[in-house]
Amino acid sequence: MQQQQQPSNITRRHDPSHPHHHHQLTEEQQQFQLFQESLPKINRLVYQMLLNEIIPTSISVQNRLDESDDNSDAEQLKKLSISEKPVVPSHKLVSQMHEIKNEGRYNNILERIRTIGFKLGCKIADLLVFANNPNLNFRDMDLLAIMKFVCRDVWKLVFGKQIDNLKTNHRGTFYLIDYSYQPIKNFALNDDTNKLSAEELEKKELKSVEPFLELPVGIIKGVLEALGYNAKETICLATYIDLPNEDASHYGFSKGISFHVQVTNTTRQQQP
Amino acid sequence: MTIYSFWIFDKHCNCIFDKEWTIPSQPRSGTTNSKQNENVAKLLYGLIFSLRSITDKISSDPVDFLSQKNRIRSITTGKCRVHLFETATGFWFALMTDFKQDDYYDILNHIYKNIFVRFISLNYISPSDFVENEDEKGGQGIRKINNKNFINNLELFLSPLIS
Numbered sequence: 268m269q270q271q272q273q274p275s276n277i278t279r280r281h282d283p284s285h286p287h288h289h290h291q292l293t294e295e296q297q298q299f300q301l302f303q304e305s306l307p308k309i310n311r312l313v314y315q316m317l318l319n320e321i322i323p324t325s326i327s328v329q330n331r332l333d334e335s336d337d338n339s340d341a342e343q344l345k346k347l348s349i350s351e352k353p354v355v356p357s358h359k360l361v362s363q364m365h366e367i368k369n370e371g372r373y374n375n376i377l378e379r380i381r382t383i384g385f386k387l388g389c390k391i392a393d394l395l396v397f398a399n400n401p402n403l404n405f406r407d408m409d410l411l412a413i414m415k416f417v418c419r420d421v422w423k424l425v426f427g428k429q430i431d432n433l434k435t436n437h438r439g440t441f442y443l444i445d446y447s448y449q450p451i452k453n454f455a456l457n458d459d460t461n462k463l464s465a466e467e468l469e470k471k472e473l474k475s476v477e478p479f480l481e482l483p484v485g486i487i488k489g490v491l492e493a494l495g496y497n498a499k500e501t502i503c504l505a506t507y508i509d510l511p512n513e514d515a516s517h518y519g520f521s522k523g524i525s526f527h528v529q530v531t532n533t534t535r536q537q538q539p
Numbered sequence: 540m541t542i543y544s545f546w547i548f549d550k551h552c553n554c555i556f557d558k559e560w561t562i563p564s565q566p567r568s569g570t571t572n573s574k575q576n577e578n579v580a581k582l583l584y585g586l587i588f589s590l591r592s593i594t595d596k597i598s599s600d601p602v603d604f605l606s607q608k609n610r611i612r613s614i615t616t617g618k619c620r621v622h623l624f625e626t627a628t629g630f631w632f633a634l635m636t637d638f639k640q641d642d643y644y645d646i647l648n649h650i651y652k653n654i655f656v657r658f659i660s661l662n663y664i665s666p667s668d669f670v671e672n673e674d675e676k677g678g679q680g681i682r683k684i685n686n687k688n689f690i691n692n693l694e695l696f697l698s699p700l701i702s
Contacts, residue, residue, distance in 0.1 A: 312661075315659070318661050322663070323663070356663055356666060356668075358662075358663060358664055358666050358667075360663065361663060363575070363662050370624055453657050453658050453661045453662050453688065454662050454663060454664050454665075455658065455662060455664070455665065455686045455687055456664055456686070456689040457665030457666060457684065457685050457686045458685050472664070475664045476664065479663075510577075517691045518686070518687060518688065518691055518692055518695065520688075528552055
């Protein structure tokens with residue numbers, strides 16, 4: 268059903284041989300560049316770590332909620348007192364994910380992360396419309412142009428790089444492929460017991476990383492929602508794909524990420 | 540220049556990583572986190588620790604943790620030289636080499652900055668402190684860095700220096 272017609276590649280990497288085309292920029296584009304340079308800047312590392320910390324935090328919140336479910340009011344009152352709780356390290360919280368048997372609980376955690384991403388996405392869209400890249404005209408953008416906007420501007424803002432590949436069947440189905448998704452590119456499981464085989468370890472590793480993919484899923488849905496595509500009519504899923512260059516998998520995260528976006532109602536809802 | 544082995548110790552007096560190259564012409568040869576190296580690790584730790592306390596004593600300045608003025612940088616014996624790099628967070632990086640090159644400070648600094656921080660500290664699904672409970676503190680730890688990204692990148696970076 269999803270045959271792909273002519274996958275269109277929109278990859279635009281910075282080419283070092285052509286550093287700057289200042290003479291080719293229009294005055295508007297020059298102003299945009301100046302505007303971007305004048306924006307406040309923060310350390311990307313800290314920001315990236317905060318984004319990643321959303322995942323263990325969501326798991327921790329779910330743990331606390333489950334704890335309080337089966338307690339009486341008196342017990343609840345006791346909990347209000349400020350007492351020191353043992354701090355669980357982030358990697359332990361993340362490793363709990365593949366031990367969760369209760370599917371409802373698992374989905375609650377993913378839903379919480381997606382919701383955070385969704386709200387982030389709505390706001391990011393506003394910020395980027397405000398920043399108003401002169402190459403973009405939001406009024407008469409079609410769905411493909413909006414997906415390109417997600418691949419270039421949104422990804423650049425949030426993850427510091429563009430999506431590597433965009434494929435579409437021109438009927439509302441898109442594949443956004445990122446071969447080095449920044450937040451997880453350094454991740455690898457540390458097996459200090461040495462009991463697992465290589466395949467088991469990889470399986471466990473991919474399962475542990477899964478919740479980290481829910482944040483961008485939420486962000487994509489949020490941006491689409493803000494630009495007039497109802498979140499109820501969009502489906503977004505993240506899956507692993509193999510890297511094109513086999514060697515690269517030895518020196519970083521072993522898989523690339525493919526985001527599958529499907530928009531059922533491709534007419535954009537224009538605000539009155 | 541030849542590198543014989545590489546060690547990492549943490550602030551809990553544990554050896555959390557060791558790598559020994561056996562045949563210099565083959566960078567892939569050698570052992571990683573070997574059980575047989577446990578005693579050597581303890582001896583090496585003791586040697587470094589003792590020399591550190593001596594250098595602290597004989598220093599004319601008060602101990603300065605930030606500038607690490609009088610921190611021990613290398614130990615030379617008749618056969619080999621051990622280069623040391625110490626971080627403020629209590630990790631010791633030790634590199635055992637021959638005499639051909641005097642200073643491996645930049646190399647150890649690079650390993651810490653671009654390999655250790657990247658693949659251990661920024662890795663959310665594995666620990667950055669390799670002690671799980673009180674019993675493992677004080678040199679009783681059993682946990683090692685076993686992360687394939689870290690080991691592969693370290694080997695890739697050090698392999699030209701081994702020959």
